[in-house]
Amino acid sequence: MSYQCDKCGSVQNEQEFKDHYGVCPQCSNYATLNCYERIGLVADAGSFMEIWGNDGFKDPLEFPGYQQKYLAAVEKTGMKEAVVVGEARIQGIRVMLGVMDSRFVMASMGSTVGEKITKAFEYAGDKQLPVILFIASGGARMQEGVVALMQMAKTASSVSQYSQKGGFYVSILTNPTTGGVSASFAMLGDIIMAEPNALIGFAGRRVVEQTLYEKLPDNFQSAEYLLENGFLDAIITREEMRDALSELLYMHKNTVIISKREEKAYA
Amino acid sequence: MLSLLKNKPQLEPWERVVKARTMGRFTSQDVIENIFNTFYELHGDRHYGDDKAIYAGLGKLGDTPVTVIAQQRGRDYPEKIERRNGMVLPEGYRKALRLMKQAEKFSRPIICFIDTPGAFSGMEAEKRGQAEAIARNLFEMSQLTVPVISVILSEGGSGGALALGVANEIYMMENAVFSVISPEGCASILWKDSKLAPQAAKDLKITAADLLSQKIIDKIIPEEASLERTCRNIQKCLKEGLYRNSRLSPTEIREQRIQKFRSIGS
Numbered sequence A: 001m002s003y004q005c006d007k008c009g010s011v012q013n014e015q016e017f018k019d020h021y022g023v024c025p026q027c028s029n030y031a032t033l034n035c036y037e038r039i040g041l042v043a044d045a046g047s048f049m050e051i052w053g054n055d056g057f058k059d060p061l062e063f064p065g066y067q068q069k070y071l072a073a074v075e076k077t078g079m080k081e082a083v084v085v086g087e088a089r090i091q092g093i094r095v096m097l098g099v100m101d102s103r104f105v106m107a108s109m110g111s112t113v114g115e116k117i118t119k120a121f122e123y124a125g126d127k128q129l130p131v132i133l134f135i136a137s138g139g140a141r142m143q144e145g146v147v148a149l150m151q152m153a154k155t156a157s158s159v160s161q162y163s164q165k166g167g168f169y170v171s172i173l174t175n176p177t178t179g180g181v182s183a184s185f186a187m188l189g190d191i192i193m194a195e196p197n198a199l200i201g202f203a204g205r206r207v208v209e210q211t212l213y214e215k216l217p218d219n220f221q222s223a224e225y226l227l228e229n230g231f232l233d234a235i236i237t238r239e240e241m242r243d244a245l246s247e248l249l250y251m252h253k254n255t256v257i258i259s260k261r262e263e264k265a266y267a
Numbered sequence B: 001m002l003s004l005l006k007n008k009p010q011l012e013p014w015e016r017v018v019k020a021r022t023m024g025r026f027t028s029q030d031v032i033e034n035i036f037n038t039f040y041e042l043h044g045d046r047h048y049g050d051d052k053a054i055y056a057g058l059g060k061l062g063d064t065p066v067t068v069i070a071q072q073r074g075r076d077y078p079e080k081i082e083r084r085n086g087m088v089l090p091e092g093y094r095k096a097l098r099l100m101k102q103a104e105k106f107s108r109p110i111i112c113f114i115d116t117p118g119a120f121s122g123m124e125a126e127k128r129g130q131a132e133a134i135a136r137n138l139f140e141m142s143q144l145t146v147p148v149i150s151v152i153l154s155e156g157g158s159g160g161a162l163a164l165g166v167a168n169e170i171y172m173m174e175n176a177v178f179s180v181i182s183p184e185g186c187a188s189i190l191w192k193d194s195k196l197a198p199q200a201a202k203d204l205k206i207t208a209a210d211l212l213s214q215k216i217i218d219k220i221i222p223e224e225a226s227l228e229r230t231c232r233n234i235q236k237c238l239k240e241g242l243y244r245n246s247r248l249s250p251t252e253i254r255e256q257r258i259q260k261f262r263s264i265g266s
C-alpha cells in the first residue's frame, strides 16, 4: 500500500509512512490517520482493548437518507461508529484511550458517539484511569437533530463528573476539531494539546468570512492561532506525542516517587 | 393544556421558524418586564466586556428572588444591531456563567430565556474562544446545586442556545423551534439548496410538539393573542417548576439534572 501526500503529492510506501508517523518527509504535512494507525502510534504494542465496539446505529428522527449514509461509512471504514474507545497502556501506564476517526461521517457526534464518550469517562472514573482522547470532528451530527445537540451537554457533564472525582483528562485536538465537539468535551481537558496546523474552531471559516469586511489572518483557527490566544497548553508533534503523554501521565500519578539515593540524602 | 393546543390551527414547522424570527414577536425583555415584579439588570463578565446579547439580572417571581439570564435579540433594527440579534459572544456566555455561580452562592434559582439563531460566528468570537466559552457553560451548569429552568421563547439555535439550556426543566413556547442546525444550513449542506429549508425544518423535528414527544423538553407553553396572557402562562409554568424543585435538596437538584441529560440518546 502506498500513501500520497495531500499537499505536495509525494508518494511514500507503508514503511516510510509509519516511520514518519504519517508526516510527509518532503513538506511536513500531517496526513489524516485512521483510528488504528493513531492507536498504534501512542499505545504500547498489543495493549489496546476496545470496549463497546458493537455500539452502532441509532436513528432517533428516522431522518431521510441517514441509514444509507451510515452504512456507507461502515463499509468504507470497517468501524461501527466514529469513535473507538478502550483500555490501553502508554509506556506501561493504564489509560482509557479514545480516538475519533474523521473518515466516518466527518466524525460527527450523534447519540452513539456521545454515549461512548460518556461511558468512557464513567468507566475511567470508576477504575481511576486517566483519559486520553484524540479528537477530530465536524460537529454535532445533524441527522440526529436535537438528540445529537444534547450529546454536547451529556459529554460535558460526564467530564465534569469525572473531574469531580479527581480524574486526569488530556484532550488532543487533531485536524479538524470544530462545531459542537469543539464546544463540549474537546475544550474541557485538564491539559489540551493539538497537532501542528490542525484546524480548530467553533464556526466554519466561510461563515466567519461572511461577517467581516477584512481578510482573516492566514493562521486563523489553526492550532498555532489557538495557542497564541490562550486556548491550548501546547502543540505537540506526532513524533513527540507518545513521550509527551507518558511524561504527563507520570506527573499525574499522585504519588511521591523518591529514589533510593534521594531517600538516603534526605534521611 | 394540550387539548387547548389541538383546537388551534396547526402551523407547518417552517411556518413556525418564520414566525419565531419575525420582528414584532415578543422578545425576552418583553417577557421579563411582564412576569417579574422587579428586575435589576447586572452587567459584564469581569474579564473582557459586557455582551448586549445577554440581558441578565435579578428578578422577583412573585416573592421569590431569582437570577434571570436571557438572550435578547432586540425589538427594532438599531437594537438588533446592538444586540447582534441575540447571537452571543464568548464574553456573553462568561457573563451568564458568572451570574449562575453567583445565583448558586446565594441559593437563588436560575431562569434562562433562550432566543438566538446561534452563537455569534465572527472572527472576534473565535479569537476569544467561543468553543471554550460554550463548553465551560455546559460543564459548569451540569454541577449547579440550584434549580435551573430554561424557556425557549422563539428560536433555540444549536450550541449557542444549549449554553443556557443545561436545565432541570426545559420549556418551549408553542411556536418556538429548537434545532441542532438552521433548516437553511441543513438544506444547503445535505441537498446543496437552501431553498429546501422547509423540508429540512420538517425532517429535523424542531417543533415543541416534536421535542416533547422525544422527551427532550418537559412542557409546551401555550401562546395567546395578547402578550399579557402569554406571559401569565409562562409565569404559571415557572412558578410550578420552582415549586417542584423547592422540595429537592441541592444534591438532588444536581443529580436530577445530570440524569436528565445522561438519558438522552443512551
Ligand SMILES: [Zn+2]
Binding pocket: A005, A006, A007, A008, A009, A010, A024, A025, A026, A027, A028, A029
Ligand atoms: Zn507533502
